[in-house]
Amino acid sequence: MAASLHCSQAAVVDSVRSSQGGVGRRSGSCVCFSSFTSSGVQHSVRNLIRGVVSTPKRRPGVVRMGYTESGPTLAIVGVTGAVGQEFLDVLSDRDFPYRDIKMLASKRSAGQKMMFEGKEYVIEDTTAESFKGVEIALFSAGGSISKKYGPLAAAQGTIVVDNSSAFRMDEGVPLVVPEVNADAMSHIKLSNKKGALIANPNCSTIICLMAATPLYRHTKVKRMVVSTYQAASGAGAAAMAELELQTKEVLQGKEPTCHIFSRQYAFNLFSHNSPVTGNGYNEEEMKLVKETRKIWNDNEVKVTATCIRVPVMRAHAESINLEFESPLDEEKAREILSTAEGVIIIDDRAGNNFPTPLEVSKKDAVAVGRIRQDVSQEGNHGLDIFVCGDQIRKGAALNAVQIAELLL
Ligand SMILES: NC(=O)C1=CN([C@@H]2O[C@H](COP(=O)(O)OP(=O)(O)OC[C@H]3O[C@@H](n4cnc5c(N)ncnc54)[C@H](OP(=O)(O)O)[C@@H]3O)[C@@H](O)[C@H]2O)C=CC1
Numbered sequence: 001m002a003a004s005l006h007c008s009q010a011a012v013v014d015s016v017r018s019s020q021g022g023v024g025r026r027s028g029s030c031v032c033f034s035s036f037t038s039s040g041v042q043h044s045v046r047n048l049i050r051g052v053v054s055t056p057k058r059r060p061g062v063v064r065m066g067y068t069e070s071g072p073t074l075a076i077v078g079v080t081g082a083v084g085q086e087f088l089d090v091l092s093d094r095d096f097p098y099r100d101i102k103m104l105a106s107k108r109s110a111g112q113k114m115m116f117e118g119k120e121y122v123i124e125d126t127t128a129e130s131f132k133g134v135e136i137a138l139f140s141a142g143g144s145i146s147k148k149y150g151p152l153a154a155a156q157g158t159i160v161v162d163n164s165s166a167f168r169m170d171e172g173v174p175l176v177v178p179e180v181n182a183d184a185m186s187h188i189k190l191s192n193k194k195g196a197l198i199a200n201p202n203c204s205t206i207i208c209l210m211a212a213t214p215l216y217r218h219t220k221v222k223r224m225v226v227s228t229y230q231a232a233s234g235a236g237a238a239a240m241a242e243l244e245l246q247t248k249e250v251l252q253g254k255e256p257t258c259h260i261f262s263r264q265y266a267f268n269l270f271s272h273n274s275p276v277t278g279n280g281y282n283e284e285e286m287k288l289v290k291e292t293r294k295i296w297n298d299n300e301v302k303v304t305a306t307c308i309r310v311p312v313m314r315a316h317a318e319s320i321n322l323e324f325e326s327p328l329d330e331e332k333a334r335e336i337l338s339t340a341e342g343v344i345i346i347d348d349r350a351g352n353n354f355p356t357p358l359e360v361s362k363k364d365a366v367a368v369g370r371i372r373q374d375v376s377q378e379g380n381h382g383l384d385i386f387v388c389g390d391q392i393r394k395g396a397a398l399n400a401v402q403i404a405e406l407l408l
């Protein structure tokens with residue numbers, strides 16, 4: 001009983017030791033536990049994620065799917081992280097062309113070896129010298145690393161696709177969801193031989209706009225109210241490991257270990273862990289507000305959001321209420337969504353079957369359901385939809401790789 005009600009007061013500290021004997025440390029807002037060995041990448045957290053939570057998809061075989069002499073040289077910054085590993089899966093799945101890939105992380109991982117598409121790579125520390133000759137760099141190592149190396153790489157001629165929030169609201173930096181506003185980056189091409197920064201939006205924003213934009217294009221949205229149910233993956237590999245560990249601990253009647261979040265996560269939910277700003281919204285909520293306006297290039301649209309962390313491993317769910325300038329009935333909305341790129345509909349009222357995080361996990365598409373008229377709005381001016389999308393995939397790695405594809 002006590003175990004399910006109380007969290008150990010273990011604070012997030014700069015250096016702790018994991019139960020597997022690895023060293024844990026803060027990485028952005030997270031503590032990561034790693035146990036790399038020189039014989040290859042053996043990351044306890046990654047093994048946990050990929051072996052238990054996710055299906056391992058790394059192609060250890062001999063075929064280098066995307067390797068081609070004419071392809072660009074790539075760098076992946078944060079390659080040992082949850083998103084970094086997903087980058088590799090997506091590059092491989094989409095046969096993204098490359099001549100070479102630099103696998104970059106922190107000095108903690110430097111020297112470790114990893115296999116990708118039949119070739120062995122040595123992970124390198126990320127330094128100012130890392131980007132020489134790199135044409136496209138996919139960054140996913142947190143905002144401070146992006147700020148430190150992103151502009152520097154761009155100045156050296158690298159096109160940086162950045163997953164962090166560091167540059168999203170900067171004027172001149174395109175903030176892109178390829179299905180929504182690819183045109184915002186049409187001036188940036190590999191063939192220009194010129195460096196640039198392109199920002200990948202926040203994962204909740206990406207997933208929301210994948211479904212809301214096709215409707216917005218048909219009938220302008222005046223106001224959007226978003227409530228999110230966000231997965232552990234949004235807080236990194238260590239948070240996913242903590243959710244799994246806590247779930248076991250609680251079921252065994254033990255006190256749950258709380259390193260990443262300050263309270264029990266398993267069998268619980270809480271307001272998103274990003275800092276609460278002066279207006280009472282947390283940062284995640286304000287990203288939905290500001291990034292939507294930038295991506296839609298619409299400063300008039302009213303957006304409000306409430307973001308909640310739920311004990312789900314890797315896919316976010318969002319309830320979205322829309323108010324339109326002109327009437328839009330649910331049949332038309334369903335028709336529009338049925339042809340929307342990257343969107344699938346799961347909307348079986350008779351079977352009470354609607355999108356779930358598990359169904360979209362490790363999938364590219366964002367699922368939409370609960371498409372219904374909002375009875376609180378007059379004259380078909382309002383709609384409700386419910387969306388689910390894999391946070392690491394479309395919410396991060398896939399979207400970034402799609403951006404990179406637009407550069408070719
Ligand atoms: N679009 C979106 O909404 C999303 C964006 N993100 C962004 O991606 C970042 C990473 O997320 P995630 O993969 O889940 O996090 P993880 O904690 O799983 O991984 C962090 C990665 O960053 C690397 N890193 C940490 N410190 C440094 C350093 N000093 N120099 C170079 N590399 C470093 C780590 O390397 P090492 O193993 O060596 O420590 C590791 O590869 C987030 O902080 C966020 O900015 C993430 C999810 C969604």
Ligand SMILES: N[C@@H](CC(=O)OP(=O)(O)O)C(=O)O
Pocket residue numbers: 163164165201202203204230231233234235284287391
């Ligand atoms: N949106 C992620 C957190 C994150 O990485 O956001 P951003 O990319 O905006 O920093 C979550 O679920 O918590």
